Amino acid sequence: MTIIAGSRLPDNKHIVIGLTHVHGIGRSRAKDICELAKINPETKVKDLGDQVEKIRNVISEKNYVLGTSLKRVVNQCIKDKITIRSYQGRRLILGLPVNGQKTQKNAKTARKRRVSRRKD
Structure with a gap:
């Protein structure tokens, strides 16, 4: 191993x-x-x-950022976007797609995550 x-x-x-x-x-x-x-x-x-x-x-x-430290950096970037209330941060709060995807027919993954995101 x-x-x-x-x-x-x-x-x-x-x-x-x-x-x-x-x-x-x-x-x-x-x-x-x-x-x-x-x-x-x-x-x-x-x-x-x-x-x-x-x-x-x-x-x-x-000096690659790997593993849990990379996850920590990504989560901190997401929290920063939410706190400054940027467009992407607002989309994250609502649990909608962030990067400009269509939402009418193919945002099932984002809609599944919406329930857990709203509790933040």
Whole structure:
């Protein structure tokens, strides 16, 4: 079991896919990390061994905001928008789509979240 940035990586997947299980790392950033650490992207996570430290060093050198700290930053940005009563903040309070999506037929996800958002 390999843990990077507080997330467990699945042992039976390639390292590029395994790194995407960390909140804040997508496919392109995972490829960049593998290149900088000089690791073959098709290496399985269980076969890494001491190369895990290289990955951790690359992540710490690049100062990526990952995991729970990234979630904290995003939630703080949402709270800031709500407190300054911007357009997006008002949409968040009402539980409506924020980024200009249509609302008549396809805002089901936002409407599902509306009940929990209104209690804030």
